[in-house]
Amino acid sequence: MNFKKAKQNRIFQDVVEQIEMAILDARIGAGERLPAERELCEMFQTSRGTLREALRILEQKSLIEIRLGVNGGAYVKDANAELMAENLAMLIRSQTISLAHLAEFREGVEGSVARLAAQRASSVDIIKLYGLLAKADDFRKSGTSGWSDFVRIDERIHTEIARIAGNPLYVFILSSVHDNIQRYYDTFLRVGTEEMEENYRDLGQIIEAIKNGEEEAASSRASEHVRKFSRYMERKKRKIIPIQ
Amino acid sequence: MNFKKAKQNRIFQDVVEQIEMAILDARIGAGERLPAERELCEMFQTSRGTLREALRILEQKSLIEIRLGVNGGAYVKDANAELMAENLAMLIRSQTISLAHLAEFREGVEGSVARLAAQRASSVDIIKLYGLLAKADDFRKSGTSGWSDFVRIDERIHTEIARIAGNPLYVFILSSVHDNIQRYYDTFLRVGTEEMEENYRDLGQIIEAIKNGEEEAASSRASEHVRKFSRYMERKKRKIIPIQ
DNA sequence: GTATCATCAATGGTCAAACCATTATAATAA
DNA sequence: TTATTATAATGGTTTGACCATTGATGATAC
Numbered sequence: 001m002n003f004k005k006a007k008q009n010r011i012f013q014d015v016v017e018q019i020e021m022a023i024l025d026a027r028i029g030a031g032e033r034l035p036a037e038r039e040l041c042e043m044f045q046t047s048r049g050t051l052r053e054a055l056r057i058l059e060q061k062s063l064i065e066i067r068l069g070v071n072g073g074a075y076v077k078d079a080n081a082e083l084m085a086e087n088l089a090m091l092i093r094s095q096t097i098s099l100a101h102l103a104e105f106r107e108g109v110e111g112s113v114a115r116l117a118a119q120r121a122s123s124v125d126i127i128k129l130y131g132l133l134a135k136a137d138d139f140r141k142s143g144t145s146g147w148s149d150f151v152r153i154d155e156r157i158h159t160e161i162a163r164i165a166g167n168p169l170y171v172f173i174l175s176s177v178h179d180n181i182q183r184y185y186d187t188f189l190r191v192g193t194e195e196m197e198e199n200y201r202d203l204g205q206i207i208e209a210i211k212n213g214e215e216e217a218a219s220s221r222a223s224e225h226v227r228k229f230s231r232y233m234e235r236k237k238r239k240i241i242p243i244q
Numbered sequence: 245m246n247f248k249k250a251k252q253n254r255i256f257q258d259v260v261e262q263i264e265m266a267i268l269d270a271r272i273g274a275g276e277r278l279p280a281e282r283e284l285c286e287m288f289q290t291s292r293g294t295l296r297e298a299l300r301i302l303e304q305k306s307l308i309e310i311r312l313g314v315n316g317g318a319y320v321k322d323a324n325a326e327l328m329a330e331n332l333a334m335l336i337r338s339q340t341i342s343l344a345h346l347a348e349f350r351e352g353v354e355g356s357v358a359r360l361a362a363q364r365a366s367s368v369d370i371i372k373l374y375g376l377l378a379k380a381d382d383f384r385k386s387g388t389s390g391w392s393d394f395v396r397i398d399e400r401i402h403t404e405i406a407r408i409a410g411n412p413l414y415v416f417i418l419s420s421v422h423d424n425i426q427r428y429y430d431t432f433l434r435v436g437t438e439e440m441e442e443n444y445r446d447l448g449q450i451i452e453a454i455k456n457g458e459e460e461a462a463s464s465r466a467s468e469h470v471r472k473f474s475r476y477m478e479r480k481k482r483k484i485i486p487i488q
Numbered sequence: 489g490t491a492t493c494a495t496c497a498a499t500g501g502t503c504a505a506a507c508c509a510t511t512a513t514a515a516t517a518a
Numbered sequence: 519t520t521a522t523t524a525t526a527a528t529g530g531t532t533t534g535a536c537c538a539t540t541g542a543t544g545a546t547a548c
Contacts, residue, residue, distance in 0.1 A: 012300070024334070024338045036529085037528075037529065047502060048504085049501095050502060050503080052293070053296060055529095056256070056301050057304045060300075060301045061334070067511095067528090068511065068528075068529055069511025069528065070512040070513070070527045071511080072527080083331045083334070091413070094268050097412050101411045101412060105417075107356075108355075112351075112353070112355065167341075167345045167348050167349060168345060169345045169346060169349045172335065173417075255530080280500085294531060294532080296500090296501085312499075313499065313539045314496095314540050314541045315541060316498080316539080317500075
């Protein structure tokens with residue numbers, strides 16, 4: 001059998017479940033405020049300490065956000081990817097997964113996403129992508145000073161491709177990965193105009209493949225693009241930390 | 245600039261961070277027990293209520309597990325994928341992502357994983373896979389009565405392939421996906437011997453491709469295999485819920 | 489001696505009432 | 519009008535008490 005252990009009766013758990021249901025069933029909408037703690041205590045017939053334990057859990061789940069002062073309280077948050085980003089971060093910090101693992105995972109995901117985008121991109125999507133590419137071109141022209149802007153646009157393009165793929169799960173997962181990999185890019189990825197040129201060409205090719213509906217080309221080019229970035233980073237890393 | 249808002253001084257946050265650091269730096273090992281609440285209060289110079297709010301957060305993060313009674317207390321847990329599974333479940337419940345999205349995502353991931361496995365499988369890995377395949381064969385032979393066992397072995401094979409791929413992130417992600425998709429399979433996926441035969445053949449082909457190091461074949465067959473399952477499910481679903 | 493049962497103490501779970509800290513808003517002064 | 523101050527709503531924290539669960543210990547019966 002496969003039952004979970006019957007829950008030990010913890011009042012705050014029950015409170016969490018009730019509020020969680022209300023939020024997930026959209027009985028309370030994003031941006032709205034829950035009643036004040038002391039009111040909730042009366043509603044749930046519980047003490048403030050117990051209620052606050054429930055609020056901590058909901059806050060940790062990113063379902064609510066607590067604000068201070070008058071008009072403060074528990075505000076319902078939008079469903080978003082923050083939670084997953086933090087989970088990834090924890091796995092990395094606990095050294096269960098390494099940067100190399102994360103990069104490899106991203107390689108696979110970006111490939112899948114590009115393939116779907118090639119299947120599904122509308123003409124409007126294509127125009128949007130070329131618009132972003134033009135911006136990247138501007139930053140590229142301004143040389144190494146435009147590097148950080150270039151990276152930002154690069155990420156925007158990848159996010160846009162994920163959106164075009166039409167599967168919100170990919171958007172969540174990729175934004176988590178980006179959040180967690182970004183730190184390393186900032187630290188290890190200070191490259192010259194040469195690499196920027198190369199990445200710009202890559203982006204152009206990926207977008208072109210998507211435009212023409214060439215699934216395989218889009219997928220393999222996106223994977224290769226990510227792999228290239230990772231290799232730059234590994235190389236830089238080794239220069240900075242020669243032996244470890 | 246990219247700084248986060250300076251943290252409002254919440255004592256329990258500070259307590260969470262200190263304990264979290266101790267756990268992630270392995271100053272406290274998995275399975276060990278933190279001091280009792282009342283002792284921790286003295287150590288952190290805080291009240292029990294505040295300390296318990298911190299414990300709730302750590303519990304929600306799956307870093308600790310609380311047990312009751314004598315010898316009870318906060319036990320440090322293994323890092324695992326539970327958290328991500330729950331996040332996925334929440335995204336599904338909040339109807340941000342649908343079953344179809346999850347299945348499509350799985351399709352991409354299983355493809356990537358099979359590709360990596362084809363690159364990296366050792367002869368021992370191959371033997372293990374064929375061992376699992378033989379078990380699947382047994383259940384297949386016992387007809388529809390062996391169906392649920394067959395599905396279980398099917399999942400074991402996929403998990404094993406993820407392990408062979410050598411990237412723990414894939415193992416985490418896939419086990420989360422499995423956890424969340426399993427429920428639907430149980431509900432919608434009661435198929436006959438015909439489909440079981442077909443799935444068995446698929447598994448054999450995937451494993452063979454991995455054995456021969458044929459990346460592309462392994463990847464596309466794994467994707468196709470998952471897609472087939474999803475289509476069965478969609479069909480069943482429509483029969484049960486004709487219009488919705 | 490062994491097995492069963494009752495008691496006890498350690499530990500988490502809950503409650504209640506008070507006070508502090510932060511902040512939007514209203515009242516007041518310039 | 520504008521700047522300052524007071525007020526009150528709301529979250530953050532403390533204290534101390536009591537309840538509930540559970541493993542260990544020792545008493546009792548066989």
